Amino acid sequence: MTRVVATGTFDILHPGHLYYLEESRNLGDELYVIVARDVNVKHKPRPILPEEQRLRMVRALRPVDHALLGDLDDMFRPIEEIRPDIITLGFNQHFNEEDLRQKLRDRGLDIDVVRIPGYPGPLASSSKIVEHILKTRGPHRLVGRAGEGE
Template sequence: MVRALAQGTFDLLHPGHVHYLEEAARMGEELYVIIARSSNVTHKDPPILDGRQRRDLVGALDVVDRALLGHESDIFVPIEEIDPDVIVLGHDQHHDDRAIERALDERGVDCSVRRASPREPAYDEELLSTGRIIDRVCEERC
């Protein structure tokens, strides 16, 4: 059975996230999703929702077989436990594909690393990023 793995923050779940996870699911027969712990999100503003809420929302999607919180200090621990055949990165995630491949090789994890495609907005006002959703809420409600 081909096991795919996706990962991310998934704060304020939106259609871009769903597109990413649907595409990741098509790359395997099982889809595992690692949800970043809030304390590990250092490359952007901290998540609005706590990790358990984000995990539960992602886990409720039909395409996801299992959603789990990431490790507190070593992002590769759950990857080693899951032992995926393919890791699918979001099209705009900040990760360096080659650096991940090297780290996986060093740890003896035999899997490929692929990028999901971007999802184009279906209409002009469709919001496909958490930051844009927050901006819209602030514009209209603050």
């Protein structure tokens, strides 16, 4: 059985997330997803949704067999417990594949690292979705329309 691990923040779920998880699941028989803890997200703005809500949403997705929150102190601890054959990275995750492979080997883990290409759709990132909402539905667009559509 081939075990795959995908990781990410998964804030404001969108088709790009689903694509990443489907492609990750296609590489093996069992998909574990590690959802980043709120306090560990430092490379981009703090998530909009709290970690428990993001975890619940990821757990509900069809390609996901198991989902858990990441470790607060050691990102490799869940990997050591799961012992996957493959770790997938999203197209925009800030990891160098070879550096990650070396860090895994240093911990006695022989795991393949696979980069999943980006989803081809126009709104394939949470930040682009937020930008789009602000541009098309921001406060300046709602003047005189209070309560409309609610």
